[in-house]
Amino acid sequence: MTIFARRARASAGRMHPELSLVSYTLLGxxxxxxxxxxxxxxAHYALDKSTVSRQVAALERAGLIERRLDPEDHRVQVLHLTEAGQEILAQVTRSxxxxxxxxxxxxxEEDLVRFAAYLERYNAGQGDPDSA
Structure with missing residues (x-):
């Protein structure tokens, strides 16, 4: 699992130099x-607000996300992907x-079927697909 996680982190960086695995996950x-x-x-990722704030600021500086006022409550800012963010996310996903x-x-084929079944079982046991 450690090797799998290391490869995931490294692959995000290779796909886009400013995009860490955390950034890729947030964009997704x-x-x-x-x-x-x-x-x-x-709240979703059980992270400290300051950690998310730093990640969001970096994604904003890179032009990958933007803040928009919530149409129902103008006191609230909602984060959205920019066009560049959508393109980068799609590119990294394809890669x-x-x-x-x-x-x-x-x-x-039988190994692929077994591997897929194991991944489905692993993911089903976690409840939330974004939690580790």
Missing amino acids: HLEERGGCRATDLA RRAAFRERLAGWP
């Missing part, structure tokens, strides 16, 4: 949710999928 969450508040990110396909290309 924002895309999936259609935007959310920084406090929602902190990661290609890397997975390449690594698994020589595997026999």
Whole structure:
């Protein structure tokens, strides 16, 4: 699992030099949710607000996310992917999928089926797919 995590962190950096695994994960969450508040990110990932604040600031500086006023409550700012953020996320996702396909290309079908079943079982046991 440690090697798997190291590879995931390293692959995000290779795909885009400013995009850590945490940044990639946050961008993916924002895309999936259609935007959310920084406090929602902190709560979802059980992170300190200051940690999320630093990550959000870095993503804003990189032009990958932007803050918009919540139309229902103008006191609240909602984080959304910018067009550049959507493009980077899509690029990294495509690259990661290609890397997975390449690594698994020589595997026999029965091994792939077994591996997929094990991943599904592992993920189902966690409840929240974003928690480790």
